[in-house]
Amino acid sequence: MQERMADALVGKKVVAVRVGDPVVLRALKPVDELLVGRTLRAVVHHGKFLVFTFDGLAMTVNPMLAGIFSVQPVGAKATKDTRLRLEFEGGTELRYRDDVRMGKVYVGIEAPGLADIGPDxxxxxxxxxxxxxxxxxxxxxxxxxxxxxxxxxxxxxxxxxxxxxxxxxxxxxxxxxxxxxxxxxxxxxxxxxxxxxxxxxxxxxxxxxxxxxxxxxxxxxxxxxxxxxxxxxxxxxxxxxxxxxxxxxxxxxxxxxxx
Ligand SMILES: [Zn+2]
The missing domain is CATH 1.10.8.50 (Helicase, Ruva Protein; domain 3)
Incomplete structure (x- = not known):
């Protein structure tokens, strides 16, 4: 999945952010302010974490066994448990779903525990x-x-x-x-x-x-x-x-x- 996300999205710029549920988010500023206009450079697994590297900022996700990602065309029907959507140029959207809201998405701040994770x-x-x-x-x-x-x-x-x-x-x-x-x-x-x-x-x-x-x-x-x-x-x-x-x-x- 990580490879498919990378194939679909790396090199593209975020044009819009839609927050379905702020409970899963950890950030010091509104996430659209942090992410819109940045280009995704890499998607890498570090243990249980998934790290999206943008120009000058990282978004780290700890899915806690509950979070699921998908890449969809903008406008495709979203399920109720969709917590975050990043729209990229070209009309594709990265969606993060988590029906029990156990996962966490850290934008621009380090995820607790990430520094302790060994190399992939x-x-x-x-x-x-x-x-x-x-x-x-x-x-x-x-x-x-x-x-x-x-x-x-x-x-x-x-x-x-x-x-x-x-x-x-x-x-x-x-x-x-x-x-x-x-x-x-x-x-x-x-x-x-x-x-x-x-x-x-x-x-x-x-x-x-x-x-x-x-x-x-x-x-x-x-x-x-x-x-x-x-x-x-x-x-x-x-x-x-x-x-x-x-x-x-x-x-x-x-x-x-x-x-
Ligand atoms: Zn043997």
């Missing part, structure tokens, strides 16, 4: 040494590290499983226990698995967008099937509220761990 996994530009240093500072288990939004953002359960399988690391290995080779594999797998995933998503038919393409997954969702690398049976384990899929042979458990 898809645009990571760390060197291996930088990755290693930052990872070690977290002192956590490798799977928790991948899902720690203050370390790197945007890695869900499925990609965490894929990265660890690719790197041949058990989810409960501690970052501090990794050898230099393992750290290197961990870094390489993080980069390559995410890059491959993004490429898959980009080439997926538009009709499939919205559904997450899973065909390229090697281990996620394949419990009971043979590991594509060694043939051992992939297992699914429970970790807190999450399911974890792994190969027991390629990803041996650290001493004292049952899985």
């Amino acid at each position: 996994a898809g645009t990571l530009d760390w060197t291996e040494a930088e990755f290693s240093g930052r990872a070690r500072a977290k002192r956590s288990e490798v799977r928790n590290l991948l899902q720690d939004q203050t370390f790197v953002s945007g890695i869900g359960n499925a990609y965490a499983d894929e990265i660890l399988w690719d790197a041949k690391l058990h989810p409960k290995r501690r970052v501090g226990s990794l050898t230099t080779d393992e750290t290197s594999r961990f870094y390489g797998s993080l980069r390559s698995v995410i890059a491959k995933g993004l490429a898959e998503v980009e080439t997926a038919m538009p009709a499939q967008l919205g559904k997450k393409p899973r065909a390229h997954m090697q281990v996620r969702g394949r419990a009971g099937k043979p590991c594509p690398r060694c043939g051992a049976t992939i297992m699914r384990r429970r970790k807190g509220l999450d399911d974890v899929d792994l190969c027991p042979k390629c990803q041996p458990a650290p001493k004292g761990q049952l899985y």
